[in-house]
């Protein structure tokens with residue numbers, strides 16, 4: 001495995017391409033002080049601006065300006081929140097990125113979050129209800145994923161990502177690990193002995209990049225090339241992310257064996273409870 005610094009990707013400013021309506025929205029938001037990184041963004045500040053925007057919309061709906069200022073829907077406001085972040089200058093990626101030479105598009109990033117973020121996230125996740133419809137417990141955010149149908153449409157939208165998941169989604173985007181801000185997260189809980197069978201994430205349902213954050217126990221994720229049978233084990237440590245693109249996303253399967261201990265480079269790793277958060281960008285079947 002070789003360690004490479006991730007290159008920062010420059011994006012075109014979307015403001016030049018915005019519609020008249022977005023301009024009105026952006027002008028309102030241009031009064032929000034400039035933010036350098038997502039971690040400095042204050043959600044209560046965004047809520048305050050959203051309320052201001054909503055009341056401006058109500059006022060305009062009752063006025064003669066109704067024809068000139070379009071009605072702003074909840075979805076527009078949400079998009080506006082995202083636009084706000086599109087104007088945040090992208091930061092140089094400060095992480096050590098380990099590229100796995102043998103699998104094109106596979107990256108492993110240790111210490112993506114701090115220990116206190118890890119502990120706080122674990123608590124946040126454990127405060128939410130778990131679904132027990134699989135062998136392991138899961139939580140779905142953004143869109144409910146139907147494992148059998150392997151398709152996602154607007155009817156599966158179950159609401160915005162909660163703040164703690166959205167914060168991570170922006171952090172992944174701002175550090176250039178993903179091209180678009182993820183809008184779907186599945187949380188998996190693995191007790192010792194539990195795993196996930198070999199699969200490729202649904203191709204028509206999700207965009208090109210899939211990212212999984214590990215909390216709790218370390219474990220081995222096996223990548224298998226179905227056309228050659230080659231198997232490459234990758235150790236996923238707590239606080240790390242693994243990024244699947246290109247061949248890692250589309251040509252190799254990934255799985256976690258259902259066992260209570262793993263052996264990696266001659267060392268035995270006894271599994272404890274592991275939680276993963278997998279971030280994806282949904283491709284809607286009926287947008």
Ligand SMILES: O=C(O)CCC(=O)C(=O)O
Pocket residue numbers: 186188196201212213254276277278
């Ligand atoms: O637990 C993980 O890290 C991966 C989860 C996964 O592959 C999935 O949800 O499809």
